[in-house]
Structures are given as C-alpha cells and as structure tokens.
Amino acid sequence: xxxxNNQKPTPHVALLPSSGMGHLTPFLRFAGSLAEQNVRVTxxxxxxxxxxxxxQALSHFFSTFPQINPNQLHLLxxxxxxxxSEDPFYLKYEAIRRSSHFLTPLxxxxxxxxxxxxxxxxxxxxxxxxxxxxxxPNYILFTSxxxxxxxxxxxxTIIGSKLPNDSDETEEFIRIPGMPPIPKSxxxxxxxxxxxxxxxxxxxxxxxxxxxxDGILINxxxxxxxxxxxxxxxxxxxxxxxxxxxxGPFAPCDFERNKSIAxxxxxxVGSVLYVSFGSRTAMSKxxxxxxxxxxxxxxxxxxxxxxxxxxxxxxxxxxxxxxGDGFLERVKGKGLVVKNWVRQEEVMEHKAIGGFLSHCGWxxxxxxxxxxxxxxxxxxxxxQKMNAFVVERIGLGMWVEDWGWGGGERxxxxxxxxxxxxxxxxxxxxxxQAGKVKEEARRAVGDGGSSKKxxxxxxxxxxxxx
Ligand code: UDP
Ligand code: UDP
Numbered sequence: 362x363x364x365x366n367n368q369k370p371t372p373h374v375a376l377l378p379s380s381g382m383g384h385l386t387p388f389l390r391f392a393g394s395l396a397e398q399n400v401r402v403t404x405x406x407x408x409x410x411x412x413x414x415x416x417q418a419l420s421h422f423f424s425t426f427p428q429i430n431p432n433q434l435h436l437l438x439x440x441x442x443x444x445x446s447e448d449p450f451y452l453k454y455e456a457i458r459r460s461s462h463f464l465t466p467l468x469x470x471x472x473x474x475x476x477x478x479x480x481x482x483x484x485x486x487x488x489x490x491x492x493x494x495x496x497x498p499n500y501i502l503f504t505s506x507x508x509x510x511x512x513x514x515x516x517x518t519i520i521g522s523k524l525p526n527d528s529d530e531t532e533e534f535i536r537i538p539g540m541p542p543i544p545k546s547x548x549x550x551x552x553x554x555x556x557x558x559x560x561x562x563x564x565x566x567x568x569x570x571x572x573x574x575d576g577i578l579i580n581x582x583x584x585x586x587x588x589x590x591x592x593x594x595x596x597x598x599x600x601x602x603x604x605x606x607x608x609g610p611f612a613p614c615d616f617e618r619n620k621s622i623a624x625x626x627x628x629x630v631g632s633v634l635y636v637s638f639g640s641r642t643a644m645s646k647x648x649x650x651x652x653x654x655x656x657x658x659x660x661x662x663x664x665x666x667x668x669x670x671x672x673x674x675x676x677x678x679x680x681x682x683x684x685g686d687g688f689l690e691r692v693k694g695k696g697l698v699v700k701n702w703v704r705q706e707e708v709m710e711h712k713a714i715g716g717f718l719s720h721c722g723w724x725x726x727x728x729x730x731x732x733x734x735x736x737x738x739x740x741x742x743x744x745q746k747m748n749a750f751v752v753e754r755i756g757l758g759m760w761v762e763d764w765g766w767g768g769g770e771r772x773x774x775x776x777x778x779x780x781x782x783x784x785x786x787x788x789x790x791x792x793x794q795a796g797k798v799k800e801e802a803r804r805a806v807g808d809g810g811s812s813k814k815x816x817x818x819x820x821x822x823x824x825x826x827x
Pocket of ligand 1: 382386637641642666701702704706722726
C-alpha cells in the first residue's frame with residue numbers, strides 16, 4: 362500500500378567532507394543523489410570555510426535541498442607553530458583532526474539515529490576510531506581516481522616504511538602491489554620528501570586506516586578504471602581492503618546552475634578551449650604570461666579562468682596587474698579571460714566548448730567525461746599525474762609528460778603550449794573517443810548501470826542498520 366510505502370523508514374546518513382571545493386563538490390553531488398533515493402541526509406560542515414567558493418556552494422546547496430539537514434562540527438583553532446604546512450586546506454584537515462573529540466557527542470545526538478557516516482579520505486584516521494567507538498558503520502568517499510586510490514592505500518608500505526637514506530635514489534619506478542609499475546615522477550613530490558609535511562602524513566596515516574572502514578565509495582566507473590578497481594577488490598593492492606564501490610561519475614546537481622557566460626553563446630559549436638586549473642592551484646606570473654601568449658598564438662578561441670593565489674579570498678590583483686601592459690588588448694576578439702569563479706559545470710556543458718586544458722583534478726576530469734570534452738592534461742601537483750594517466754589511457758585526452766609539474770619545476774613556453782592546444786583541438790579521433798566515454802558514463806549511472814547498481818546495493822546495506 363502506498364501509505365505504508367510512504368511510512369517505510371529510510372536510513373539516516375551523515376556526510377562529513379573535509380576542505381576545498383575538490384572535496385566538497387563530490388560530497389554535495391553524492392548527497393543530492395542520496396536524497397533522490399529518499400535517503401535522509403545530514404551534512405556536517407565546519408566553519409569558517411577556507412574559500413569563499415565553499416561557503417557559497419554550501420548556501421546554494423542548502424537552499425536547493427531544504428530536506429537535507431545542515432549540522433556543524435565545532436573546530437578548535439590551531440595556534441601552535443608545530444604544524445608545518447603552507448597549505449590552508451591541509452591545515453583545515455588538521456583542525457578537524459584536533460577537534461575529533463567533539464564528534465562523539467555530535468554523532469550520538471542525531472534523531473533519528475545514524476545508520477552510517479560517510480567521510481572524506483583525508484579524515485579517515487581521525488574519524489574511524491570515533492565511529493568504531495560508537496559502533497557506527499563508517500564509509501569513505503574517495504574523491505580522486507581509482508588509480509590514485511591504489512597509491513593512497515599502499516603508500517605506507519611502499520614509501521612510508523623507507524628510511525631517508527635508503528639507497529633507492531636511482532630507482533625510477535614505484536611498484537604498487539598488483540599494479541603495473543609507475544614512474545616515480547608521477548608521485549606527488551611531498552610524498553617522496555624526507556622532510557615531514559602534512560600531505561605525506563595525511564596520505565600515509567589515512568591510507569593505512571582505510572582498511573578499517575566498512576566500505577570505500579569512489580567517484581569513478583567500471584569502464585574507465587576496471588583494472589585498478591579489480592586490483593583493489595581482488596586484494597592485490599592491500600589484502601583485506603573493504604569493498605571499493607564505484608558510484609560515479611557524480612552527475613552535476615541543480616544547485617550548481619546559475620547564469621551562463623553570455624560570451625559563449627556567440628561562439629561556434631565546439632570551437633572554444635576552456636582553460637582552468639581548478640579551485641586551489643595558483644600559477645606563477647611568469648607561467649601565466651607564457652600561457653596567455655600561447656593561447657593567443659594558438660589561434661583557438663578560449664575561456665580562461667586565471668588564478669594567481671591558492672585561496673580565492675586572497676586573490677586581489679586585477680587582471681591588468683597580473684598580465685602587465687597590452688595583453689588584454691591582444692586577447693580581444695580571441696578569448697575571454699576571467700578571474701572570478703565560474704560555474705564550471707555550466708561551461709563544460711555549453712555547446713561552444715570543444716576542449717579543456719586542465720590540471721587534472723579528478724572532479725574536473727569527471728566533468729569532462731560527463732560532457733565528452735577532450736582534455737589537454739597539464740597536471741600541477743598531488744594526484745594529478747595519476748589522473749592524467751587515466752585521461753590518456755581511456756583516450757579522453759593528451760598529456761605532454763615533459764611539461765612536468767606546475768609550481769616552478771619548469772616554465773613551459775608559449776610556443777609549445779600553442780602547438781599542443783592546436784593539436785588537441787584539431788584531433789577528431791579524440792572528440793569521437795570523448796563522445797564514447799560520455800555515453801559509457803551516462804550508462805554507468807543510468808538505470809541498470811554499474812554505478813547505479815553500486816549505489817542501490819549500498820542503500821540496501823544501510824537499510825539493515827536502521
Ligand atoms: N570549479 C568551478 N569553477 C572554477 C574552478 C573550479 O566550478 O572556477 C569546480 C570544478 O568544476 C570542480 C571543482 O571546482 O568541480 C574543482 O575540483 P577538482 O578536483 O577539479 O580540482 P581541485 O580544485 O581540487 O584542484
Ligand atoms: N585501466 C585501468 N587502470 C590502469 C590501466 C588501465 O583501469 O592502470 C583500464 C583503462 O581505463 C582501460 C582498460 O583498462 O579502460 C584497458 O586499458 P588499455 O589502454 O590497456 O586498453 P587495451 O588496449 O588493452 O584495450
């Protein structure tokens with residue numbers, strides 16, 4: 362009977378994201394898809410957010426989904442100098458870690474009681490002991506690629522155990538159990554550094570802890586990463602790892618829509634290159650100027666989001682000051698350069714967009730997959746080379762490996778950039794393949810698709826914990 366159907370109890374799940382748009386966005390999209398399946402969702406946020414983009418996304422989200430409850434975890438300030446990081450996003454993970462004792466009373470206070478907690482991989486070592494003490498099922502949402510997950514869960518054995526003077530300096534490859542060897546140059550440099558740093562601690566400590574979670578959810582799908590997923594689920598990477606369930610790519614959500622960029626409406630179909638390095642990657646002025654010159658020289662129209670500071674609240678220079686004299690004049694009629702946040706989701710779905718020059722943040726890539734937009738990969742830091750590998754492997758794009766990491770490793774000159782942009786935008790095969798990947802993505806999350814099945818099975822498990 363419909364009445365009894367309506368009264369059927371549903372699981373209540375709390376989501377605890379960490380910091381940065383690259384982590385918040387997939388949590389919000391996941392929350393939206395759970396709400397669509399009638400799961401009762403609470404999102405635990407921490408304030409203040411590091412970026413303005415996060416606080417704006419949260420307020421749009423909660424006004425779009427009034428049925429999803431916001432809740433807040435109180436944070437203790439970090440005011441000692443022992444924490445070594447220049448990255449405010451990593452410092453926020455640390456602040457959450459130090460405030461974890463507030464989590465126990467918070468998680469026990471919900472009514473109806475929680476069936477499960479889903480948290481970010483960067484908070485695993487903080488949160489799992491708390492959920493264990495409460496006998497609350499704990500799931501990890503991994504917001505990068507399955508390829509990166511293989512490194513994340515095995516780092517403590519392959520890198521963490523090494524002493525600083527281990528004589529493997531000449532070894533050029535890293536061997537993740539169960540996976541083909543990968544060049545050492547793909548590993549985030551801080552992870553290989555002998556100096557203590559928060560990225561290293563975070564990957565090693567959290568990666569080690571994932572084995573104790575009840576399940577790992579990941580924003581990818583079988584067709585594009587079956588090899589990594591199989592190695593993880595067959596126990597080849599880490600024996601005893603809980604099930605890794607691909608439930609992506611997360612479809613963009615209603616709260617992300619706003620007004621589109623009118624300039625795009627006037628451009629021919631598939632003619633524009635979208636250029637963005639995500640929400641938290643700053644480029645040096647020198648590289649910005651070379652890139653600008655390269656884009657103009659390519660002869661391809663472009664929409665470029667320039668970022669000169671890691672945290673948006675600090676990005677105060679006007680475009681004219683970033684570029685110096687004359688550049689913006691040269692751009693006129695060839696492209697649009699902006700400094701503010703754009704709704705990337707809307708940009709990517711615009712028919713004028715024909716390619717994406719990307720830093721390979723995993724969310725950006727899943728968005729390129731979702732819309733079938735070919736990618737020119739230019740990884741800058743962190744997991745991005747691992748992700749760039751996936752881009753090439755599935756035929757979604759091109760990666761010029763010798764451009765190296767961003768952030769001053771080397772400056773890539775305008776001539777090279779212009780050449781590769783032209784090559785990528787003119788590559789018909791790439792467009793076709795990107796179109797196929799898009800179809801596969803939509804099938805994966807559609808009814809009967811592999812990721813949709815994963816999500817439904819998960820909710821069935823949670824139903825047992827009501
Ligand atoms: N994004 C956006 N507008 C911008 C910059 C970024 O909407 O101007 C979004 C982008 O669509 C993605 C997220 O912010 O969903 C960035 O995550 P990603 O994993 O790509 O990279 P990160 O910012 O974490 O390096
Ligand atoms: N693949 C993967 N992880 C890897 C290597 C490959 O998930 O480390 C996937 C890849 O996404 C592709 C499939 O395995 O869908 C086959 O990859 P390959 O490029 O070897 O294709 P083949 O030439 O064997 O058809």
